[in-house]
Amino acid sequence: AQTVTQSQPEMSVQEAETVTLSCTYDTSESDYYLFWYKQPPSRQMILVIRQEAYKQQNATENRFSVNFQKAAKSFSLKISDSQLGDAAMYFCVVSGGTSYGKLTFGQGTILTVHP
Amino acid sequence: DTGVSQNPRHKITKRGQNVTFRCDPISEHNRLYWYRQTLGQGPEFLTYFQNEAQLEKSRLLSDRFSAERPKGSFSTLEIQRTEQGDSAMYLCASSLFPSSYNSPLHFGNGTRLTVT
Numbered sequence: 001a002q003t004v005t006q007s008q009p010e011m012s013v014q015e016a017e018t019v020t021l022s023c024t025y026d027t028s029e030s031d032y033y034l035f036w037y038k039q040p041p042s043r044q045m046i047l048v049i050r051q052e053a054y055k056q057q058n059a060t061e062n063r064f065s066v067n068f069q070k071a072a073k074s075f076s077l078k079i080s081d082s083q084l085g086d087a088a089m090y091f092c093v094v095s096g097g098t099s100y101g102k103l104t105f106g107q108g109t110i111l112t113v114h115p
Numbered sequence: 116d117t118g119v120s121q122n123p124r125h126k127i128t129k130r131g132q133n134v135t136f137r138c139d140p141i142s143e144h145n146r147l148y149w150y151r152q153t154l155g156q157g158p159e160f161l162t163y164f165q166n167e168a169q170l171e172k173s174r175l176l177s178d179r180f181s182a183e184r185p186k187g188s189f190s191t192l193e194i195q196r197t198e199q200g201d202s203a204m205y206l207c208a209s210s211l212f213p214s215s216y217n218s219p220l221h222f223g224n225g226t227r228l229t230v231t
Binding site for chain 2: 004035043044045046047050091093101102103104105106107108
C-alpha cells in the first residue's frame with residue numbers, strides 16, 4: 001500500500017518569490033516514481049515534474065525543482081520566481097511497481113500567487 | 116496529439132438512474148486509467164486497461180460500476196443505480212507502456228457527475 005501526505009492545505013506566495021510545498025510518502029515498493037501534478041481551477045491535471053526513486057540527483061524543470069530525501073521519504077517542490085499562472089492545486093503523487101499508472105495522490109495544496 | 120477527451124463534461128442525474136461516461140485516449144496510448152476525484156481531494160484510482168484488457172480494479176469500484184474498453188481504443192465507465200455518494204469528478208488518463216517513464220499520464224478534463 002502507498003500513502004502520500006501533504007500537510008499544507010493552502011500556501012501563498014508573492015509573484016517573483018520562491019515557495020516550497022511539502023510532501024511525505026510511504027510505499028512498500030522498491031522501485032517507484034514520484035511526481036508533482038498541477039490542477040488549475042476547472043482545468044485538467046498537468047505533470048509538473050517527476051523523479052525516479054533510484055536517482056539521487058534532484059530533478060529540475062525550469063523554475064521547478066524538488067528536494068528528494070529517500071531515507072526520510074520526503075519529496076518537496078520548490079517553485080522559484082513564482083508567476084500568476086502557477087496558482088493551482090498541487091498534488092504530490094507516488095507510483096510504483098508494475099502498475100506504473102496506478103497513482104496515489106496526496107490531499108493537495110492550494111497555491112495562491114499574489115501580484 | 117489532440118489530448119484525452121472525455122464526454123460529457125457535466126452530468127446531472129437522479130438517484131437510481133444509470134449513467135455512462137466516455138473517454139477517448141491519445142491515439143497511440145495503450146494504457147487507459149479511470150480515477151475519481153471528490154471535491155477538495157486528490158484523485159483515487161478506480162481501474163486501468165492495457166489495450167482491451169482490464170488489468171486491475173480498485174476496491175472502490177463496487178458492483179454498480181463497470182468499465183470497458185472493447186477495441187482497445189475508447190473506454191466507457193457505467194454507473195448503475197446511482198447514489199448521491201457517486202457525485203464526483205471522474206477523470207480519465209492515458210499513457211504509453213512500457214515507455215512509462217517517458218510517457219507520463221495525460222489526463223482529460225473529466226466528467227463531473229452530480230446525483231440529486
